Amino acid sequence: MDIARVISKRSSALWAPFLILILLASLPLCAPQYTIILLTTIFMYIVITVSWTMFSGPTGYISLAPAAFFGVGVYTSALLGLVLPLPAIIGIGGLASFCLALFVGALTLRLRGTYFVMFTFGLVELLLHFVLWWEVNITGTTGRVVPTVNNTKVFYFMLIIFVILMFALYTIRGSRFGLALEAIGQNEDAAAHTGVNVTMVKVITFAISAFFMGAAGALMATRWTYIDPKIAFNPLLSFMPVLMAIFGGMGQLYGPIIGAAIFAYLEEFLITRFPYYYMLIFGTIMVIAIVYMPEGLVGLIRRLLKSSTEGRHART
């Protein structure tokens, strides 16, 4: 491989994401409003899935807590209404989730395997019922109105959250911290013996991933306009990122992005075209995907590319 090719490859890898970003950012100027709304939802799923993968990918700890962290963000937004400017609310939503994850993580990241899965899912229910109890018995209300915000504004903020998330992910993956995470995933005891502060690394990553989920939640609440604890802490949101990440493939950084994007678009497509059968179709697609694409879409793409290059070699 000569130097020129290496350089061109590097620069395309660097510039392409920027190009896509500029394209996306200019979309609201020409695309119909509903496309923007749809893209916001897709990016919401991408943010949740990618931040889920940030912790669960390398460590192998399956967290079912996304709904809890997302819900904390949603509820922060509902509590604050639009008393503060939107960026502040997003920040506070993220921070609230971050603190919760820090606290919960410190308590529970000693748990492994099934116990950890069970606990994280329990957290969603715990928060749901705590907030419900609080709202019914202390404040005497359950529904809260969130003022609506301009759709384009919501889209841009979601895009910003996504960009910051990707930046954080790149930074972590390239750092000693990222290596420590990988080591934990491969053999936690060995990592501890080599001097990695296992608990600290896990807790901090868990909290950072929670920050992005909370921020996304705080932003999305403005799209939902009406929030109650059952809506905010929707357990389905705990399973979606897991499914999306598996669908996309967790081996590569772009796997969860593609997984979440296609999954979310597919859902929207099926639900509007086949309102009575979409669950059936969706289920069938999922089963086929899991049986025939064990490494997700990424695996499939790689296999296809491999066979096409092999074919080219065979021809030459």
Add this chain to the structure above:
Amino acid sequence: MKSKVLPGILAFAVAALFMVSSAEAKRRPAKDKIVIGQAIALSGPLAGGVAIAGGPIYELWVEEVNKNGGIYVKEYGKKLPVVLKRYDDKSDIGTMTNLLEKLILNDKVDFVFPPWGTAWLYAAAQIANKYHYILIGGPGGALKLKELKLPYFFQVLNFSETQAPGLAGIFKEVGVKSVAVIYRGDLHGVEYGDAMVPYFKKKGIEVKMKKSYPPGIKDLSPLLKEAKSLGVDAFCAASYPDGGMLLTGQSIELGINFNAFFITVTPFSPNLYRDTFGVDVVEGVMGGGAWNAKSSPGAKELVDKYVSRFGVEPDYWGALYYWSSLQHFQQAIEKAGTLDQKKIRDVMATSTFQTALGPFWYDKNRYFVNHPGEIGQWQKGVFEVIDPGEKRTAPPLYPKPPWPKKKK
């Protein structure tokens, strides 16, 4: 390799999005029909509620309108048939808001119909209002909605504001001395729970117990037993169908009977409630509502039409309300002679039209007030309206007979 794949795929996706969205924006059919969009729960926890209360009324109305050739719109000089375009919101509020905006922005429907459930209605009302689309309320209602002051929202169904005083009046009349109130921890429950207590107190009825329960609970027997041990005359529950069925089932199982047994949502359903438990079992159970075939000639006609179309009776709370609101809506469009939301809204807000339940109009807050009834009670298989006053179709049955012994 992989660094080329990612940008390639993403760029393709973005380009495809551009093309799809611009293509959809260009498609616009000539005006040969009125398309009405509705994002409603066809799956998920609310789907059962949609099927027994409200959902089929919209379908029936569309069929009925089309049978007569459609709605006459002067602007187009002809009758336009109506098409109902439905999306499934999966009982999820986020999906509902998205789909409602899709209907308005992307599908460019002429009108929208409401989703199912109080919280959903709350969210939908704000979105419809944002785009200046008329939203005629369906299943659901809350006092809190009034505070929002949304000019394009019309509330159809009655709720705690009129039902709580109605119930207190009945209790006073029959001589209830004490009550226990339990309510679901959500907008519906909290609002009814809070609304009932002051009216009971005003009528000198002692509230011995007031407790909430979380949605989705699987055992309500402790609350039933507690109320029984307090020796209350009446037991009132603000619940949704799951809780309503559970409460009734457990009361029968435990043989716990009260002189008055009231559940907000569920008893109104003849097929889910009356036919599941049996006519003799539900005798004397009270519920939110209410109307029946005796309420008006139009009501009788609706029951007949519904039975011949769906094979079951309609629900005896909202069905007549929604049906009549749609008849009002149709006449408003015809009077306005246009499909312009603002003009139709103005006609709706100020005009009284004859409907199945009689004259139908909205008050200054755009709330429908001429209710056919507030509280119903099962008596010999008929959901009788027992409110004091002229809407009453039968006097209240008090005390409620004990649950029949189970046949072994």
